Amino acid sequence: MRAKPAILLVDDEIRSLEALERTLEDDFTLFTASGAAEALAILDSEFIQVVVSDQRMPDMSGVEFLKQVRERCPQVIRIILSGYTDNADIIAAVNEAGIYQYLLKPWRPESLLLTVQGAVELFRLQQENELLNVELKSSEPWLKVRVDSKREQMRERSAMDNIVRAPDSSMSKICALLSRVAPFDISVLIEGESGVGKELLARALHYASHRRDRPFVVENCAAMPEQLLESELFGHKRGAFTGAYQDRIGLFQQADGGTIFLDEIGETSPAFQAKLLRVLQEGEIRPVGSPRPLKVNVRVVSATNKQLPELVRAGQFREDLYYRLSAFTVSVPPLRDRPQDIPLIAHSLLEEACQHYQRPAAHFGEDTLQAMQDYRWPGNVRQLRNEINRMLVLSDEDRLGAELLSAEVLQAAAEEQVAELAFLSGLPGDLKTRMEELEKQILRETLTRLRWNKTRAAAELGLSRVGLRNKLTRYGLEK
Known part of the structure; x- marks a missing residue:
């Protein structure tokens, strides 16, 4: 069995370590240390991919510790947690120790989990890129073919047609719309709850465009403070601030010619929004500390789990930036609104x-799939993936029964079934009368949802146009 990614957690407070463990234990193999010396000993003996360290520790600060980590194991991705809110200190610390991301306390479990998952992915990409660079330097033609083949596989996996969905899924319409807009260099805003697959759609949009051979770069705007986000996206010059010991190329420059995906764009500050607006208007960035701007050719795809028009009305998001970002907008429905997709997505995730x-x-098992479809999945596909991973780890058989589902899923599914039975028991009359009332309600719901398009309603219900019209007349449901 392939081992989970190994994460080292360092904090001298036991309760803080326990909170970190509870958040990450399902997805990673965890090592813990209460101080820098103990942590460095673990690094010498274990294959660690990511280190998460507290800033305030008795033997040395988190920044000093992570500087030693960088010297000993430069490939390890470094994350620091702190209660300090001074932006200058944050940026100095991050650059001084080569830290991947800085999380302010109190951290949110979902933010920590996303940050560590991103760090693990970065570690994997670093290893992959090193291999690709070695192969590209080789004079053997077959190695170059291998590299090109790997990149082509990435394009195929990210194709719009490979997004898992049922034939009648609302996702099919969204994929068709994105396929239409992909060839045109306009900004796209993807709305939807956390975990519905916004990044997956953004990646598919990139690989369907003429920019497919150039980089696709991702940044979570909610994961770092404003000044650090500016440095991350636009870059900085050496000496621009304390701790800026060398020039840094920002993500916009790295994505030149390609696409940048800005997730959780609604979390940015008005000051940062003004700088991003200039990028969209002028096609240029200004690295922190640079006297002159740089031209970039980047397509911006953004995403949010908030209602940006409401933030605009509340004065929390710039109206002009909103219209720049939302030249084309798609709204991704949550998983609970497309239960027909759940079995297909579940099978894909299980594979x-x-x-x-x-x-x-x-x-x-059939009971498992039914329970999955009855549950509302507030965490959407991300939660479904975690549930399936948990079931597979717990199972000793090739059949995953409903008894392996977590109590939360089983209880909610049972409550849905009870509510459904309560609805049926509330229908008046004998069996024939109840069946007619149920049929009437199904007809009304279908026509309302399809905006009284009788051709579509008849097709969905398996009726002829004449048959549908007769039923509408019988139940008095003419619009």
Whole structure:
């Protein structure tokens, strides 16, 4: 079985360590240390991919510790947690120790989890890029073919047609719209709850465009303070602030010719929004500390789980930037609104999990799939993935029964079934009368949802136009 990514947690406060462990234990192999000396000993003996360290520790500060980590294990991704809010100190610390991201206390579990997942992905990409660079330097033609083949596989995996969905899913319309807009260099805003797959759609949009051979770069705007975000996106010059010991190329420059995906754009400050607006208007960035701007050719795709028009009305988001970002807008429905997608997505995630954990092929019981469709999935596809991984790890068989589902999912599914039975029991009359009332309600719901398009309603219900018209007349449902 393939091991989970190894994460080292360093904090001298036991309760803080326990909170970190609770947040990350399902997805990673965790090592813990209460001080820098103990942590460095673990680094010498274990293959660690990411270090998460507190800033305030008795033997040395988190920044000093992470500087030693960089010297010993430069490939390890470094994250620091602190209660300090001084932006200058934040940026200085991050650059001084080569820290991947800085999280302010009190951190949110979802932000920490996303940050560590991003760090693990960066570690993997670093290793992959090193391999690609070695292969590209080789004079052997077959190695170059191998590299080109790998990149082509990435394009195929990210194709719009490969986004898992049912034939009648509302996602099909969204994918069709994005396919239409992909060839045109206009900004796209993707709305939707956390975990619905906004980054997946943004990546598919990139690979369907003429920029497919150039970089696709991702940044979570909610994961770092404003000044650090500016440095991350626009870059900085050496000496621009304390701790800026060398020039840094920002993500906009790295994405030149390609696409940048700005997730959680609604979390940015008005001051940062003004600088981003200039990038969109002028096509140029100004690195922190630079006397002159730099031209960049980047397509901006942004995403939010908030209602930006409401933030505009509240004065929390610039109206001019909103219209720049939302030249084309799509809204991704939550998983609970497309239950027909759940079995297909679940099977796809199970196949991935079996490959990742090197387990034999497995399948779901019918009761399991039904319970999954009855649950509302507030965390959407991300929560569904975690649930499936958990089930696979707990199972000793190739069939995953409903008993492996977490109590939260099972209880909610049961409550949905009880509510459904309560609705049926509330219908008046004998069996024939109840069936007619139920049929009437189904007709009304279908026509309302389809905006009284009778052709579509008849097709969905398996009726002829004449049959549908007769039923509408019978139940008095003419619009």
